[in-house]
Amino acid sequence: MEQLQFTQVGETMYHEKLDNGLNVFVFPKSEFQKGYAFFAANYGGMDMRFCLDGEWHNTPAGVAHYLEHKMFDTEEGNALQDLAANGASPNAFTSNAITGYYFDSTEKFEENLRILLSFVSVPWFTQESVDKERGIIGQEIGMIEDDPHWKGFMNLMEAMYKHHPIRVSVAGSVESIAKITPETLYACHKAFYNPANMVLCVAGPVDPEHICEVAREILPKQAGPIAAKDYGEKEQHQVVRSFIEEQMEVSAPIFHLGYKGDALVNGEARLRQELVGHLALEVLLGNSSPLYAKLYREGLINQEFSYGYESDPGCAFLVANGESKDPEAVRQMVAEEAARIGREGVNPGLWERVKKGVYGNKVRGLNSFENLCVGQAQAFFAGHDFLRFAELFGSITKEEAEELIAGWVMEERTALSVVRAKEEGTP
Amino acid sequence: MSQVSRRELFPGVWLRTVHTNKFKSSYLSVTLLAPLDQKTAGANALIPSVLRRGTAVHPDMESLSAALDELYGGAIEPAVRKKGETQCVGFAASFLDDAYAMKGENILEPAAELLGELLLKPYTEDGHFCPDYTASEKANLIDRIRAQINDKRTYATQRLTQEMCRYEAFGVDKLGDEEHVSAITPERLWERYQALLREAGVEIYYCGSAEPDRVAQALTRALDRLPVNESRTAPGCDVRVTAGPEPIVAEETMDVSQGKLALGFRTGGQSCWEADFPALYLCTAVFGGTTLSKLFMNVREKLSLCYYASAVLERMKGLVLVSSGIEFDKYQTAKDEILAQLEAVKRGEIEPWELEGSRRTLIGACMSTLDDQSRQEDFWLGQAAAGLEESPEEFAARLEQVTREQVAAAAQKLELDTIYFLKGKEA
Incomplete structure (x- = not known):
């Protein structure tokens, strides 16, 4: 196995690409009691249109998530219960770009790993079980659609993007999932759940070679073809609409403020942009920035304020969200602060401090096996290694952050989404 | 280590x-x-x-x-x-x-x-x-x-x-x-x-x-500015041995759609300071502490009397607290069934998979405390408050030794002390 050292953060990562195309990453942690395994497909909510064996497929919104729900069914019963009986805590999630299945356990790790690899690679769907799930997922969709934070974020995506499937909810809608059949699920499983399109990341008191042996034994021997994905026309720099509003049951207006960025192709440049984007947000409006203190003092934001850099294939953006009595004023003040930074540059003392803070938080985050394994899976699909951030970090300059702010935080790239309380008398 | x-x-x-x-x-x-x-x-x-x-x-x-x-x-x-x-x-x-x-x-x-x-x-x-x-x-x-x-x-x-x-x-x-x-x-x-x-x-x-x-x-x-005081001490905890002659019944009415039934038991003086404490700990888990427990498997899954039903142990005070969510009209049936499940534990009607499944879950939770700094801190704070020195590993080793008879004996000392019922307005 290939062995990669990340001395700065005290990590060793073992890597092997098996004959069936599966990439296995292992972080041996002999001092820990618990083992964690994450098995993921490079397939998420936004991969609705794809080409397999020369044929294009257009699948309904929500298929990847529906598939995730149904994968736990096995011919013998349900894998969740098998894992729970072994003292393991299993779960799964679907994001825009990936679907991941995982568990952790302090005992019977190998047996649990076999169960995980097996239920994810062997589909078992019947008309009856697929129909039964429709009601459960329908309720889940109903629940998230009532969530004003989720609604505000989805509205922001619609305001920012014209074609990109990030505009579409990962879970789909009640209408879109009505079209899902066992055949749809089998077709998507075949297109994306083959070892060459997946990764296995494991952390814990384990032997890396042994993990590979188990994977070789359980998983298909051959790599399948990888489906080509289509996200539609390339996006313009400009947002579609600069403002979008919705009325819901909220006690204070909720806002999402987005800045549309330039999406990069896969590779280490994506990691660099992520770090620069993160630091740019910190100096522009982060917890220890002058603007944050001002917004807080003037009562324009409260403790609910948060912010982040997001990127998926074909899109990248900055987003800040929170509660505010005057979201428009927040947008205005961020724009003014970005202009000031453009004129005066970022304060060097603030830059150094923020860099230390962000670095320390990222390294502390490595205590979490979940963070390490999910992070590496996502990074691998994006064309880099998760732990490379530590080496790159030192070389990032203040000028890069200033440049990103100047390039992205501009009027034509800004969209504001507001969820306001229902007015009296409106239905 | x-x-x-x-x-x-x-x-x-x-x-x-x-x-x-x-x-x-x-x-x-x-x-x-x-x-x-x-x-x-x-x-x-x-x-x-x-x-x-x-x-x-x-x-x-x-x-x-x-x-x-x-x-x-x-x-x-x-x-x-x-x-x-x-x-x-x-x-x-x-x-x-x-x-x-x-x-x-x-x-x-x-x-x-x-x-x-x-x-x-x-x-x-x-x-x-x-x-x-x-x-x-x-x-x-x-x-x-x-x-x-x-x-x-x-x-x-x-x-x-x-x-x-x-x-x-x-x-x-x-x-x-x-x-x-x-x-x-x-x-x-x-x-x-x-x-x-x-x-x-x-x-x-x-x-x-x-x-x-x-x-x-x-x-x-x-901490050198901390005032010097020779008589600083950690407070004690008063353990009541028996419940009153009749359980106290408290009811409350609120605008809720789901009723809550909570039952409080005294442990007959059993607490974290007693040698047979691990038996009481495992007893609570078998009764209602895990997804393999009697309350979960029977009252919730098999009889569908509750939306949830679980038991926790207050180890210093010597209390077992049962919490459940029920339909308002299921008060009597749910209460009877919860007490019937406890009677089964008292009679030693515990299948090997119930005992071992609960034991594995508790030991897994105990050992994984060592992998998490904040959980470990909370564990040691609890030990300090109780004046105990036993480590998670030592406690796990004692759990390994508990027998079915000891679990039943621990259950036999439980006495119902108080019943709390939260019901809806129209009920």
């Missing part, structure tokens, strides 16, 4: 260190142990939040935030907990471990100093806490107390203990009550703070790569 040690820094001021290289962060906490008392609980709970607003050196949130960034994005948060009849108030902090600082600088010493500063050098006006910080944190605390009613599941258990321990300190909530908090003034809070610093037992915890001697030195320096 990690090495755990404990030493007295000043009279009644104890430091526990867990020396280990397995984490990226070091964890540091300082906790004041005071007797839980209706009159002081609210003020004690308020103190760490007011202290966190500013110090003599860093008078506001901005300068504290900048100081934390300098320490690689460290976090120091107010912590208020209840262990038996002890109210534990203080700060819990997480910092980048020295081994990962970018320039090899020490983080432990300045972090300890900042922690000591927050506890002992508050920002003051006219010789007491500043009215502004006191007022806004009072409002936050009252919001938190009022918000307890939002989560009906937790609320029902809280009301159960309140009714059950009406004449015992255990009936007091860790946050105190609204009436007492509303009456707090900056002057009175200052007096309480001085009394707490003078009288409370002090428990300090460190987990990280630094040698225990270095940790002791850093904390001795950071």
Whole structure:
């Protein structure tokens, strides 16, 4: 196995690409009691249109998530219960770009790993079980659609993007999932759940070679073809609409403020942009920035304020969200602060401090096996290694952050989404 | 492997260190142990939040935030907990471990100093806490107390203990009550703070790569302003052996759609200090502590009498608390069935898979405590409050030895003391 050292953060990562195309990453942690395994497909909510064996497929919104729900069914019963009986805590999630299945356990790790690899690679769907799930997922969709934070974020995506499937909810809608059949699920499983399109990341008191042996034994021997994905026309720099509003049951207006960025192709440049984007947000409006203190003092934001850099294939953006009595004023003040930074540059003392803070938080985050394994899976699909951030970090300059702010935080790239309380008398 | 040690820094001021290289962060906490008392609980709970607003050196949130960034994005948060009849108030902090600082600088010493500063050098006006910080944190605390009613599941258990321990300190909530908090003034809070610093037992915890001697030195320096008091002690806990002749029944009506039924049992004097405690612990798990338990498998899954049903053990006070969510008209059936399940445990009707499944789950949870700094800190704080030295590994080893007969014997001592029922308005 290939062995990669990340001395700065005290990590060793073992890597092997098996004959069936599966990439296995292992972080041996002999001092820990618990083992964690994450098995993921490079397939998420936004991969609705794809080409397999020369044929294009257009699948309904929500298929990847529906598939995730149904994968736990096995011919013998349900894998969740098998894992729970072994003292393991299993779960799964679907994001825009990936679907991941995982568990952790302090005992019977190998047996649990076999169960995980097996239920994810062997589909078992019947008309009856697929129909039964429709009601459960329908309720889940109903629940998230009532969530004003989720609604505000989805509205922001619609305001920012014209074609990109990030505009579409990962879970789909009640209408879109009505079209899902066992055949749809089998077709998507075949297109994306083959070892060459997946990764296995494991952390814990384990032997890396042994993990590979188990994977070789359980998983298909051959790599399948990888489906080509289509996200539609390339996006313009400009947002579609600069403002979008919705009325819901909220006690204070909720806002999402987005800045549309330039999406990069896969590779280490994506990691660099992520770090620069993160630091740019910190100096522009982060917890220890002058603007944050001002917004807080003037009562324009409260403790609910948060912010982040997001990127998926074909899109990248900055987003800040929170509660505010005057979201428009927040947008205005961020724009003014970005202009000031453009004129005066970022304060060097603030830059150094923020860099230390962000670095320390990222390294502390490595205590979490979940963070390490999910992070590496996502990074691998994006064309880099998760732990490379530590080496790159030192070389990032203040000028890069200033440049990103100047390039992205501009009027034509800004969209504001507001969820306001229902007015009296409106239905 | 990690090495755990404990030493007295000043009279009644104890430091526990867990020396280990397995984490990226070091964890540091300082906790004041005071007797839980209706009159002081609210003020004690308020103190760490007011202290966190500013110090003599860093008078506001901005300068504290900048100081934390300098320490690689460290976090120091107010912590208020209840262990038996002890109210534990203080700060819990997480910092980048020295081994990962970018320039090899020490983080432990300045972090300890900042922690000591927050506890002992508050920002003051006219010789007491500043009215502004006191007022806004009072409002936050009252919001938190009022918000307890939002989560009906937790609320029902809280009301159960309140009714059950009406004449015992255990009936007091860790946050105190609204009436007492509303009456707090900056002057009175200052007096309480001085009394707490003078009288409370002090428990300090460190987990990280630094040698225990270095940790002791850093904390001795950071806490040297703590008043010297030879008679500092940690409070005790009163264990009632038997329930009353008839269970107390308390009912409450609210606008809810789901009823909550909570049952409180006395353990017949069994508590964490007794030799047969592991049997009581496993007994609670078999009865209602896991997804393999009698309450979950029978009352919830098989009979569908409850939306949820579980039991927890209050190990210092010697209480077993059952919590369930039911239809209003299922009160009698659900109560009878919960008691019938307990009778089955008393008769020793426990299948091998029930006993072993529960044992594996408990041991897994126990051992994985060692993989998580904050859970480990909470475990050791509980041990300190109880005056115990047993480690998670030692406790897990004792759990391995418990037999079915011992579990049944532990159950036989349980006596129903109080019933709390929360029902809907139209019921």
